[in-house]
Amino acid sequence: xxxxxxxxxxxxxxxxxxxxxxxxxxxxxxxxxxxxxxxxxxxxxxxxxxxxxxxxxxxxxxxxxxxxxxxxxxxxxxxxxxxxxxxxxxxxxxxxxxxxxxxxxxxxxxxxxxxxxxxxxxxxxxxxxxxxxxxxxxxxxxxxxxxxxxxxxxxxxxxxxxxxxxxxxxxxxxxxxxxxxxxxxxxxxxxxxxxxxxxxxxxxxxxxxxxxxxxxxxxxxxxxxxxxxxxxxxxxxxxxxxxxxxxxxxxxxxxxxxxxxxxxxxxxxxxxxxxxxxxxxxxxxxxxxxxxxxxxxxxxxxxxxxxxxxxxxxxxxxxxxxxxxxxxxxxxxxxxxxxxxxxxxxxxxxxxxxxxxxxxxxxxxxxxxxxxxxxxxxxxxxxxxxxxxxxxxxxxxxxxxxxxxxxxxxxxxxxxxxxxxxxxxxxxxxxxxxxxxxxxxxxxxxxxxxxxxxxxxxxxxxxxxxxxxxxxxxxxxxxxxxxxxxxxxxxxxxxxxxxxxxxxxxxxxxxxxxxxxxxx
Amino acid sequence: xxxxxxxxxxxxxxxxxxxxxxxxxxxxxxxxxxxxxxxxxxxxxxxxxxxxxxxxxxxxxxxxxxxxxxxxxxxxxxxxxxxxxxxxxxxxxxxxxxxxxxxxxxxxxxxxxxxxxxxxxxxxxxxxxxxxxxxxxxxxxxxxxxxxxxxxxxxxxxxxxxxxxxxxxxxxxxxxxxxxxxxxxxxxxxxxxxxxxxxxxxxxxxxxxxxxxxxxxxxxxxxxxxxxxxxxxxxxxxxxxxxxxxxxxxxxxxxxxxxxxxxxxxxxxxxxxxxxxxxxxxxxxxxxxxxxxxxxxxxxxxxxxxxxxx
Numbered sequence: 001x002x003x004x005x006x007x008x009x010x011x012x013x014x015x016x017x018x019x020x021x022x023x024x025x026x027x028x029x030x031x032x033x034x035x036x037x038x039x040x041x042x043x044x045x046x047x048x049x050x051x052x053x054x055x056x057x058x059x060x061x062x063x064x065x066x067x068x069x070x071x072x073x074x075x076x077x078x079x080x081x082x083x084x085x086x087x088x089x090x091x092x093x094x095x096x097x098x099x100x101x102x103x104x105x106x107x108x109x110x111x112x113x114x115x116x117x118x119x120x121x122x123x124x125x126x127x128x129x130x131x132x133x134x135x136x137x138x139x140x141x142x143x144x145x146x147x148x149x150x151x152x153x154x155x156x157x158x159x160x161x162x163x164x165x166x167x168x169x170x171x172x173x174x175x176x177x178x179x180x181x182x183x184x185x186x187x188x189x190x191x192x193x194x195x196x197x198x199x200x201x202x203x204x205x206x207x208x209x210x211x212x213x214x215x216x217x218x219x220x221x222x223x224x225x226x227x228x229x230x231x232x233x234x235x236x237x238x239x240x241x242x243x244x245x246x247x248x249x250x251x252x253x254x255x256x257x258x259x260x261x262x263x264x265x266x267x268x269x270x271x272x273x274x275x276x277x278x279x280x281x282x283x284x285x286x287x288x289x290x291x292x293x294x295x296x297x298x299x300x301x302x303x304x305x306x307x308x309x310x311x312x313x314x315x316x317x318x319x320x321x322x323x324x325x326x327x328x329x330x331x332x333x334x335x336x337x338x339x340x341x342x343x344x345x346x347x348x349x350x351x352x353x354x355x356x357x358x359x360x361x362x363x364x365x366x367x368x369x370x371x372x373x374x375x376x377x378x379x380x381x382x383x384x385x386x387x388x389x390x391x392x393x394x395x396x397x398x399x400x401x402x403x404x405x406x407x408x409x410x411x412x413x414x415x416x417x418x419x420x421x422x423x424x425x426x427x428x429x430x431x432x433x434x435x436x437x438x439x440x441x442x443x444x445x446x447x448x449x450x451x452x453x454x455x456x457x458x459x460x461x462x463x464x465x466x467x468x469x470x471x472x473x474x475x476x477x478x479x480x481x482x483x484x485x486x487x488x489x490x491x492x493x494x495x496x497x498x499x500x501x502x503x504x505x506x507x508x509x510x511x512x513x514x515x516x517x518x519x520x
Numbered sequence: 521x522x523x524x525x526x527x528x529x530x531x532x533x534x535x536x537x538x539x540x541x542x543x544x545x546x547x548x549x550x551x552x553x554x555x556x557x558x559x560x561x562x563x564x565x566x567x568x569x570x571x572x573x574x575x576x577x578x579x580x581x582x583x584x585x586x587x588x589x590x591x592x593x594x595x596x597x598x599x600x601x602x603x604x605x606x607x608x609x610x611x612x613x614x615x616x617x618x619x620x621x622x623x624x625x626x627x628x629x630x631x632x633x634x635x636x637x638x639x640x641x642x643x644x645x646x647x648x649x650x651x652x653x654x655x656x657x658x659x660x661x662x663x664x665x666x667x668x669x670x671x672x673x674x675x676x677x678x679x680x681x682x683x684x685x686x687x688x689x690x691x692x693x694x695x696x697x698x699x700x701x702x703x704x705x706x707x708x709x710x711x712x713x714x715x716x717x718x719x720x721x722x723x724x725x726x727x728x729x730x731x732x733x734x735x736x737x738x739x740x741x742x743x744x745x746x747x748x749x750x751x752x753x754x755x756x757x758x759x760x761x762x763x764x765x766x767x768x769x770x771x772x773x774x775x776x777x778x779x780x781x782x783x784x785x786x787x788x789x790x791x792x793x794x795x796x797x798x799x800x801x802x803x804x805x806x807x808x809x810x811x812x813x814x815x816x817x818x819x820x821x822x823x824x825x826x827x828x829x830x
Contacts, residue, residue: 057706059828080708095703097696098820107689108696109707116688159707 008071010035010198011056011087011167016065018051025051026062027222033167038189038199040209043219044242044439045410049202052219053169057089058082080109088165090156092172098145102155103127105144106162123162130161134188149297150181157188168192169200174208178297179467179500186212204242204440206235207468218242243440261285261324262459263309263428268318270301270308277316278304280483286428286459291450292488293474294463296503301483302463303345306432309461310342311335322428336365339427343417343434345463347410351417354406358398359387361405362420394419395445411442418449429453432463447473467499481505527659533782534663534775539736541774542674543568543729543745547752548759548766549677550596550725556685556761557718558698558821559607562618564726565749566625567599571730573629576740577636579643589670589731596727599625600720607719608712611825622749630742637740645738646670670732677725681763694718698819701826711826726752751805758809760816772808776801 009032018026026048033039043049055062058076066073069085076082082089096105103123112119124140131138136154144152153173160168170189174182189212193199203209209216209230216228218241226241264285272278278301286292294302307313309320314330321327322338344350352361363372363383372383387401394415398408405413414434421429431450435443450473454460464470470477477494479486479502486502547564554561561567574595575588582588603621606612646668655665685691693714696704701711726749733748734740751773759765780797783789789797 078708079706080710083708089706091706095700095706097700097703099699100692100696104692104696105703108692108704109709112689116690118687118689118692 007034009033009068010070012068012071013052013056014066014068016052016055016062016067018048018055018060018062020051024222026055028065029219029222029224031217031224033198033200035198036193036196037214038193038201038212040201040203040213040216041219042203042206042209042216042238042242044204045437046439047219047242048222049219050171051222053089053171053200053202056082057087057169083109083163083165086164086166087169088160088163088167089169090153090160090171090173092175094152094156096144096152096155099143101141101143102138102147102158103140105155106140106159110163126162127158130158134161134191136161136188149176149299150178150184153177153181153185161192165197167198167200169202171202172204173201174203174205176298176465178503179496180504182208205468206238209238210235220244239440260288262288262322262457263461264319264321264324265309266319266321268305268308268320269316270304270313270318271316272301272304278483279308279315281318282483282485284478284485284488286461288427288457288459289454290476291454291460291462291474293470293477294461294480295467295470295477295499296465296480298465300480302480303432304483305480306342306345306430306461306463309335309428309430310340339424341421341424341426341429343414343421343429343431345432345436347413347417348406352405352413355404357402357404358391358396358408358416359383359401361416362387362390365420365424390416390419390423394449409439411438414438414446415442418446422449422453425456426453426458429458429460430463431460433465434462435466435469436464467496467503470499471496479503529782529786531659531662533778535666536781537771537775537778538664538675539667539671539774540777541770542671542736543733543748544752544755544773545674545767545770546677546729546732547726547749548755548770549674549681549763550722550729551753552722552756552759552761552763552766553681553685553694553718553725554722555756555822556698556819557694557715558701558819558824558826559604559715559719560614560618560823561603561621561719561722561726562615562753563599563603563621563625563749564752565745565747566622566629567596567723567726568730568733568745568749569625569629569743570599571595571727572734572744573632573730573740574727575731576643576734577632579735580637580641583644585644585646585735588735589728592727592731593724594727596724596730597720599727600723601716603723604716604719607825608715611827614823614825626743629740629744633740633742640739640741642738643735646735668736670728670736674732675767678763678767685763690714695819697826698821701821705826705828715826751802754805754809757818758805758812760812761819769805769808773801773805776804 011033013029013031016026016029029048029052031052041049054060056067056076058078058081061077067076068074074085076085097108103120106127107118107120107123113122127140130136136158138151138154138158144155147155173185177185189199201212213230216230216238217224218226218228218238220242228238266283268279268282269277270279282305284292296302304313308315311330311332311334319326320329322340325338327338328334348354367373367378372379384401391398396415396419397412405416408416434446434450438446450460450462462470462473471494474491476488476490477499478488479499481503482505486505486507489498547568551561551564571592575592578591579585579588599621606617607614648666649669651665655661685694693704693709696709697711697714705711730745734744755766755769755773758769780800784794784797
């Protein structure tokens with residue numbers, strides 16, 4: 001529709017192909033970007049979005065295909081070259097130097113007007129102008145390590161504006177933001193587009209893509225599977241293009257609650273890695289057959305809470321009970337024996353041993369049991385049998401049992417961990433970020449298994465940054481902010497707006513519920 | 521009368537402490553630049569030995585001190601270039617490759633000495649450079665302004681490097697790639713280029729430190745440095761990677777060593793305990809390290825080779 005206007009696109013990528021050992025990351029991908037538009041690149045993890053953008057940003061060359069800027073063929077050979085051509089990228093993991101100030105981070109890589117000395121005073125002044133124009137509040141003299149996540153992102157945007165980028169690539173920019181911060185970000189991005197800059201918005205979140213973009217290109221397995229306009233498509237259609245089949249966006253949730261508290265947490269205080277209290281006196285309980293979702297931006301004490309319950313981190317004070325029995329604190333073995341299972345957030349670090357093969361990872365917990373071990377020797381026949389059963393049941397895709405875990409995709413590793421953790425039919429399950437970085441198909445399956453476990457009477461604690469996931473899975477939702485629970489609401493009473501406010505530390509019960517000024 | 525003697529002794533001790541601190545200062549300033557850029561070099565001592573021999577041999581043959589110093593610097597630069605190739609291009613494990621450089625320097629300097637010189641022959645040491653006016657100030661003048669040129673150069677490098685690290689774009693680039701090379705790369709800063717330059721400069725200073733030592737002593741022998749390069753690495757941690765801190769560490773080390781020497785000459789330390797006393801500077805450095813080092817964080821990218829997209 002827009003292409004018929006006849007104007008030359010500011011960017012065109014034609015027939016881009018890129019191979020990595022064993023995979024085709026991009027297969028004949030074509031993509032274009034018009035002046036002043038927000039063009040979303042939608043796809044699952046591993047669909048080839050990042051590869052395409054890294055080619056555009058000069059990180060590596062394509063095997064085939066050509067990039068055109070304003071109709072002229074260019075070969076972008078390095079990030080410096082891309083920046084010189086007006087392309088800037090805001091990476092998913094912020095590219096900031098924490099020990100430098102905001103101004104120094106912005107000035108990095110630029111030619112100073114007082115070369116060889118730095119010209120930070122001038123840079124500071126220009127940052128202030130930009131932040132006034134675009135409503136990006138940030139202190140140029142602050143060190144980056146002192147800033148909150150939302151502020152760091154504003155620094156990244158200022159970096160791009162400072163370089164006067166005409167094309168801005170945003171790689172999953174909302175992953176670490178609260179809903180309020182997402183709204184603010186979108187407003188700034190729209191303002192930038194209206195000012196004539198072109199934006200590429202990379203995401204796998206359907207509703208964000210629908211809310212922000214002018215045009216959507218969908219990638220799957222390295223190929224373009226469709227282009228759409230948000231006005232005449234739907235989330236379901238986009239999901240289908242993304243996954244290649246129909247997807248249930250939220251699992252069914254039958255109500256089968258056995259109301260006796262299986263997990264009780266009382267007055268829990270846990271110290272974080274920085275020796276300050278990361279969890280400040282939490283109390284809650286979860287009934288059998290109930291899912292309590294913990295929403296909140298990462299770093300508000302969720303990880304410490306999970307580790308304390310699982311006995312991996314000794315709490316300062318507080319009590320944890322499973323089925324009424326007190327569990328000795330800081331003792332992972334005792335917690336396991338009391339009937340607890342744990343699906344950790346860092347699955348490659350805490351959930352599986354990367355260099356161990358599949359069956360070794362399956363028996364990490366119970367290799368000492370009689371059925372797998374006799375007089376200290378492993379019994380491979382029953383171990384293999386057990387592993388095969390789990391692989392079939394959980395549809396883990398692996399070449400064979402000897403494959404090292406690190407060779408599996410994120411989704412399959414998560415299935416492996418889930419299979420191991422659920423095979424003991426736990427009384428209590430702690431699942432942290434259960435579908436982060438997992439493809440939609442596997443995520444759907446993991447949600448199903450969690451719901452299934454719920455009907456079996458397990459008390460489940462789901463910790464997730466993904467608000468949609470929390471809303472889809474939970475019976476009740478607790479919102480954590482700075483180590484405290486801002487409130488626990490029933491699913492029926494929870495709205496995105498209300499949870500979003502609580503994630504930002506605003507208690508919707510005290511001020512007028514419909515509108516609150518930004519907590520800053 | 522005894523007051524006068526005491527004053528003379530104190531002046532002499534401080535002056536010799538400053539002189540003793542000089543090679544440490546040069547070597548650890550160099551090491552701190554490399555580490556600031558994210559590369560650890562455990563081979564400082566080897567570079568110092570090669571620099572020392574090269575300078576010694578040049579002066580022995582030509583009698584030209586300046587030429588000796590230049591050769592020491594050039595040798596340091598060449599080793600820096602080689603070490604940068606190993607750590608930046610080949611992405612070798614930095615701990616082990618540094619040890620390799622050390623062993624190479626230790627063996628090579630001795631081999632060359634045996635083959636080219638054989639029996640130790642002294643060379644002409646540095647001339648003392650009295651700074652006009654300043655050296656005439658009583659006490660202070662004798663302590664601080666009565667040294668050879670290389671001492672002044674070493675101490676003038678401290679403010680100069682401070683300025684470069686903190687106030688120039690080049691210094692900012694070094695700091696950035698030592699902390700988050702990926703961020704610097706994404707902004708078009710050449711991580712490899714900056715690391716090459718930092719390692720060349722750093723090893724030039726190590727070569728200079730060796731040259732200064734050999735010319736100061738007027739002699740070369742097997743393992744002349746006696747692990748000074750390793751102390752210099754410890755002083756980098758002591759000084760929290762800052763030129764001023766490194767200088768403070770070098771001075772503590774130098775002055776304590778001078779005190780021990782002075783006590784020995786005055787017969788205050790019994791002969792049987794002299795080996796123990798010689799350990800004093802090292803022990804004090806270790807104690808200071810324990811107290812100081814944990815307060816500061818080392819550069820985050822230290823010892824990590826940078827691989828784009830890795």
